[in-house]
Amino acid sequence: MTRALVNVPKTAKRGEIIEIRAMIQHVMETGYREGPNGVTLPRNIIKRFVCKYGAEEIFSAELFPAIAANPYMAFSTVATESGTLTFEWTDDKGATQSASAEITVT
Amino acid sequence: MTRLVLLGLLACASIGVAAEIPPQDRRSGFEFMSPQTQAMQSEETSNPGMLWVADGERLWSEPQAPAGKSCASCHAEATKSMGGVAARYPAFDEETKRPIDLMGRINQCRAKRQGAASLTYQSDELLALTAYVANQSHGMPITPPADSRLEPFRENGRAWFERRLGQLQLSCAACHDDRWGARLGGSVIPQGHPTGYPLYRLEWQNMGSLQRRLRGCLVGVRAQPFDFGAPEYVDIELFLMERARGLTMETPAVRP
Amino acid sequence: MKISRPTLDEAINSFTSGASVREGRVKFEISPLVENGNAVPVSVEVESPMTATDHVKRIALFNERNPQADVVVFHLGPRSGRARVSTRIRLAASQTVVALAETSDGAFWSARAKVIVTLAACIEDISQQ
Numbered sequence: 001m002t003r004a005l006v007n008v009p010k011t012a013k014r015g016e017i018i019e020i021r022a023m024i025q026h027v028m029e030t031g032y033r034e035g036p037n038g039v040t041l042p043r044n045i046i047k048r049f050v051c052k053y054g055a056e057e058i059f060s061a062e063l064f065p066a067i068a069a070n071p072y073m074a075f076s077t078v079a080t081e082s083g084t085l086t087f088e089w090t091d092d093k094g095a096t097q098s099a100s101a102e103i104t105v106t
Numbered sequence: 107m108t109r110l111v112l113l114g115l116l117a118c119a120s121i122g123v124a125a126e127i128p129p130q131d132r133r134s135g136f137e138f139m140s141p142q143t144q145a146m147q148s149e150e151t152s153n154p155g156m157l158w159v160a161d162g163e164r165l166w167s168e169p170q171a172p173a174g175k176s177c178a179s180c181h182a183e184a185t186k187s188m189g190g191v192a193a194r195y196p197a198f199d200e201e202t203k204r205p206i207d208l209m210g211r212i213n214q215c216r217a218k219r220q221g222a223a224s225l226t227y228q229s230d231e232l233l234a235l236t237a238y239v240a241n242q243s244h245g246m247p248i249t250p251p252a253d254s255r256l257e258p259f260r261e262n263g264r265a266w267f268e269r270r271l272g273q274l275q276l277s278c279a280a281c282h283d284d285r286w287g288a289r290l291g292g293s294v295i296p297q298g299h300p301t302g303y304p305l306y307r308l309e310w311q312n313m314g315s316l317q318r319r320l321r322g323c324l325v326g327v328r329a330q331p332f333d334f335g336a337p338e339y340v341d342i343e344l345f346l347m348e349r350a351r352g353l354t355m356e357t358p359a360v361r362p
Numbered sequence: 363m364k365i366s367r368p369t370l371d372e373a374i375n376s377f378t379s380g381a382s383v384r385e386g387r388v389k390f391e392i393s394p395l396v397e398n399g400n401a402v403p404v405s406v407e408v409e410s411p412m413t414a415t416d417h418v419k420r421i422a423l424f425n426e427r428n429p430q431a432d433v434v435v436f437h438l439g440p441r442s443g444r445a446r447v448s449t450r451i452r453l454a455a456s457q458t459v460v461a462l463a464e465t466s467d468g469a470f471w472s473a474r475a476k477v478i479v480t481l482a483a484c485i486e487d488i489s490q491q
Binding site: 003004005007021023024025027028068069070072074 | 151152156157161311312
C-alpha cells in the first residue's frame, strides 16, 4: 500500500472557495530512463486523478510522465454542503488508490 | 564535462588549512535553497517527506510477528516518548560499546525487541519509521549529549572530515568549511549540516538517509564510499551533529 | 535512446484541434531558474468568473524539450469557484513551457515561460539504490 495525503479545510462557510491539496507516494517512472544495467525501466505512472464532492466529480486530471515523482496537485472548489470529498488515483495497470476527507459547511 | 572541470579547479585551489565555521555563522542547508524549494519544505501539505512521516506513524502501531508487539506497545505515543530523541543522536550503545545512529537504534529495537527482520537503510519502512521518530524533534535545537565515551569516535569523525579524500584529494572541510556559499556547477555548496534527515531530495526523487547523502559526497570526490551501516558514517555523523550544535531539527527536510 | 515527439506547436495544435490560441488571461507562475528539473513547482491561474455559462473547462501544460510534449491536463468547472491549479513538473532541460486554458465558449488562451534548469553538482551512484 502506498501513502496518500489530502488536505481539505475541516470547516467552511457555504459559498466559500476552499483550496484542496493532494499528494501520493509514486515513482512516476517515465519509461525513458535506463536502470543501472542499461535496460530501460518500464513506464509506471499514475495517469488519472479524480476528486468527487459527495457523488459529483468536481475536478480531474490526466497525468503524463512529466509530472514529478510523488504527484502533488492543488485546486479549489466551492463549499456547498457538509459531506465527504473522495480522491482516487489510477495507475497504468488500472490499479487504484483512494483517500477521503470530511468537511462541515455552515 | 563541466562538473569535472569545476571539481578540478576546486582541488587545485584547496591547499590552505580549513577554518571551522564560528557558531554565529552556522546556517542550515535550507538557507541556501531557492524560495520555491524552501516553500516545498515549509508547507506540510506540500512536503513530499510527509508521505514517509505518515507511513511511519502507521508502522509505529503495527504489531510485528512473532512477538506481536508494535513500537507503541513499549513506547506508547511517539509524540510524547520520542520528542527530542533525534536531536541528541548518535548515542552510545552499551551492547556494542560504540555509537549508534537513530536508524541503527530503531533497527535494533525491531530485531531484538520485536523479533522482526531488520530493515535496510534504503528501505521505505526504515526511512518512514526514522522520519516519524525524527519529526517528533522538529523545531528543536541539536543538542549532542555530554558523554565522554563518545569522544574518541567523534574525533575519528572529525579526522575523516578534515582528511583529503578520493582521486580529487578534497576534504569535506575544503568544501563545507572553506567554500560554503560558493557555486559548484549548478548548486550552492552548503555548510553540510545534518539537520533534516531522513530527507526528501529532488535529485533522488525519493526519501533518503544521511548515509546516502554522505555516499554522494564521497562519490563526488571520487572516493570509494563506505557500505551502508559502516561505523565510519556514524563517527562522521557524531562530528557533524556537534558541528551543527544549536541548529534546528528540520526532518523531513527537502533538498535539491 | 532517440525519441520522436511532436513539436511544442504541434502538441498545442492537436489539443486545440487547430483552433487559434490567444495570449492573455492566463497567469503562469514558474521560476525562470530552477535548482533541479525533477520537481519544478508550477501554478496556473486563469481570469474567469467561473459561472455556469462562463468558466474554464481545461487547463493544460506542454513542454518543448522533454521526451514527450504533454505534461498534464486538468478538468475544471463552475464548481471550482476559481480557475487556479498547482502541481510539480519534470523538465529534462532548459526549455519553454506553455500553459493553455480552454474556456466554456470554446476559446483558447495561453501563456509561455522560458525556464533554465541548472544541474546538481554531486554525482550520485545509482548502483546502490
